[in-house]
Amino acid sequence: MSIEKGVKSSPRKKQKAVFALQKESEKEELLSDSDVTDEPEKLEESDEEEQGMDSDSEMSSGGGDPFANDILQGSDDEDDEEEGSEGSDGDSDSDESDIEKRAKAIDDEKAREEEDAEAELQLNIKEEADEFRLPTPEMFPVVELMELIEAFEKPRPICLRTNTLKTRRRDLAGVLLNRGVNLDPLSKWSKLQSASSFLPVMALAPQEKERIVDMAAAPGGKTTYVAALMKNTGIIYANEMKESRLKSLTANLHRMGVTNTIVSNYDGRELPKVLGNNSVDRVLLDAPCSGTGVISKDESVKTSKNALDIQNCAHLQKQLILAAIDSVDANSKSGGYIVYSTCSIMVAENEAVIDYALKKRDVKLVPCGLDFGRPGFTRFRGQNFHPSLDKTRRFYPHVHNMDGFFVAKLKKMSNLKQTPQQQSETLGEVDEAPGLVESNEQNNVEGDGQKHQKKKAVVKENKKTNKKTNNGFTKLGTGEKAAASGNEKRVKRKRPSREEIAKTREEKRLALREAKRKAKTESKAASK
Numbered sequence: 001m002s003i004e005k006g007v008k009s010s011p012r013k014k015q016k017a018v019f020a021l022q023k024e025s026e027k028e029e030l031l032s033d034s035d036v037t038d039e040p041e042k043l044e045e046s047d048e049e050e051q052g053m054d055s056d057s058e059m060s061s062g063g064g065d066p067f068a069n070d071i072l073q074g075s076d077d078e079d080d081e082e083e084g085s086e087g088s089d090g091d092s093d094s095d096e097s098d099i100e101k102r103a104k105a106i107d108d109e110k111a112r113e114e115e116d117a118e119a120e121l122q123l124n125i126k127e128e129a130d131e132f133r134l135p136t137p138e139m140f141p142v143v144e145l146m147e148l149i150e151a152f153e154k155p156r157p158i159c160l161r162t163n164t165l166k167t168r169r170r171d172l173a174g175v176l177l178n179r180g181v182n183l184d185p186l187s188k189w190s191k192l193q194s195a196s197s198f199l200p201v202m203a204l205a206p207q208e209k210e211r212i213v214d215m216a217a218a219p220g221g222k223t224t225y226v227a228a229l230m231k232n233t234g235i236i237y238a239n240e241m242k243e244s245r246l247k248s249l250t251a252n253l254h255r256m257g258v259t260n261t262i263v264s265n266y267d268g269r270e271l272p273k274v275l276g277n278n279s280v281d282r283v284l285l286d287a288p289c290s291g292t293g294v295i296s297k298d299e300s301v302k303t304s305k306n307a308l309d310i311q312n313c314a315h316l317q318k319q320l321i322l323a324a325i326d327s328v329d330a331n332s333k334s335g336g337y338i339v340y341s342t343c344s345i346m347v348a349e350n351e352a353v354i355d356y357a358l359k360k361r362d363v364k365l366v367p368c369g370l371d372f373g374r375p376g377f378t379r380f381r382g383q384n385f386h387p388s389l390d391k392t393r394r395f396y397p398h399v400h401n402m403d404g405f406f407v408a409k410l411k412k413m414s415n416l417k418q419t420p421q422q423q424s425e426t427l428g429e430v431d432e433a434p435g436l437v438e439s440n441e442q443n444n445v446e447g448d449g450q451k452h453q454k455k456k457a458v459v460k461e462n463k464k465t466n467k468k469t470n471n472g473f474t475k476l477g478t479g480e481k482a483a484a485s486g487n488e489k490r491v492k493r494k495r496p497s498r499e500e501i502a503k504t505r506e507e508k509r510l511a512l513r514e515a516k517r518k519a520k521t522e523s524k525a526a527s528k
């Protein structure tokens with residue numbers, strides 16, 4: 001009776017019941033014939049149409065479910081058996097071939113689905129690999145690509161940098177030559193390290209007595225070099241987030257005779273809060289990255305990194321670069337620079353990060369001061385970056401005989417956490433104060449609620465920044481002036497300078513006052 005209900009109300013239940021019964025019979029042979037025949041009897045009770053509907057619904061419900069399909073076939077067979085028992089031979093033959101056709105159709109459908117799933121899987125694998133295929137044909141012509149891949153397999157030459165805090169280059173060279181070492185002078189640059197790791201420090205060009213942050217410093221290869229160039233004057237904040245890497249960092253600093261450095265253990269993204277916004281002259285962000293430029297040193301990169309790793313790196317790098325920019329004082333007399341570097345050759349970790357910074361802060365790219373290296377990409381895979389990205393530098397093992405590397409140097413133009421465009425929008429917001437707005441402008445603003453809200457948010461952030469700056473290390477007055485003059489230089493061609501905007505505003509104010517005064521006089525005259 002319960003089976004009967006199941007058959008009528010739910011074909012699936014019927015299938016499951018039948019399946020269960022079959023299993024039971026196989027196992028225990030407990031199932032009586034009447035139990036089996038009971039079901040079709042009830043099926044017979046229902047009219048043809050109802051059976052057809054049941055059958056259809058079974059087909060569709062079973063479509064995506066292999067288990068259901070098996071049952072469905074079982075069910076059909078059963079129906080067939082039952083129908084066969086009661087129908088003519090001719091009917092039975094045509095039903096059999098009908099069932100065969102349906103079974104074939106189901107098998108075909110299943111096979112097609114499996115094929116589709118496999119094709120989709122392959123497509124996904126292909127897309128993912130393509131996204132992360134290290135050197136892509138978009139980066140290099142195929143012949144060069146082969147050269148790069150081959151170069152990745154070979155070790156790079158070992159370079160020595162003279163630690164000028166401890167010795168002179170000539171003295172070191174003398175000692176080494178006496179011991180039979182062949183020296184091939186590279187540059188005036190004694191520490192064993194990869195030649196590419198000199199580059200970011202050369203681009204940073206640290207000056208004596210400056211305040212400099214090395215945001216991701218361990219094991220200190222670049223910090224020690226910065227200290228040497230500063231002749232141990234000024235202050236270096238050598239920051240490292242991973243506690244386990246602090247030992248090697250401090251050990252190296254001691255070993256190399258560095259005395260102007262404070263080691264800190266923060267997430268780099270927190271540094272502006274810790275040191276203060278706009279508080280240092282230069283920041284070196286030798287960012288944590290995928291390491292896709294140093295395959296000759298770490299072959300595991302080839303297989304251990306996937307597209308998601310690159311994405312995660314890029315996300316962190318974008319956050320870190322904003323923190324680096326926010327830490328620098330645009331009004332530093334000697335500095336105001338940020339150097340960003342990675343040992344990755346992925347565009348997502350390099351050009352895309354810099355392009356993001358250009359869109360988020362008032363910074364511009366300046367030449368790295370390195371007279372070799374290939375210019376960075378200004379477009380890649382349909383992505384267009386700021387044209388100035390050609391000022392960034394890329395280094396490759398097969399071209400420069402050093403690890404793959406990327407270097408970019410940014411100059412901070414103002415201490416406002418805005419791009420010049422955002423700044424003029426902010427000033428526009430002030431203009432749009434009641435009574436100072438020409439009606440069409442007001443309509444525009446009113447017509448674009450989102451834009452209006454964004455501008456307000458910008459004004460708010462602006463106020464916050466100024467407040468923080470006052471509590472921090474910078475002198476706000478001169479800062480604003482310098483920011484204005486810096487912007488003026490950059491925006492002359494396209495948009496009005498701050499002075500021009502201020503002048504227009506003042507004119508509007510005077511005109512408004514004048515109009516009010518006039519209106520008053522007129523109304524007084526009229527009342528007389």
Ligand SMILES: C[S@@+](CC[C@H](N)C(=O)[O-])C[C@H]1O[C@@H](n2cnc3c(N)ncnc32)[C@H](O)[C@@H]1O
Nearest residue numbers: 216217218219220221222241242267268286288
């Ligand atoms: C490329 S290595 C730095 C190498 C170093 N500049 C040198 O020349 O010796 C990047 C460093 O960033 C550290 N790091 C990772 N995430 C960080 C974060 N959020 N803030 C600061 N440092 C981080 C890593 O532990 C790693 O030591």
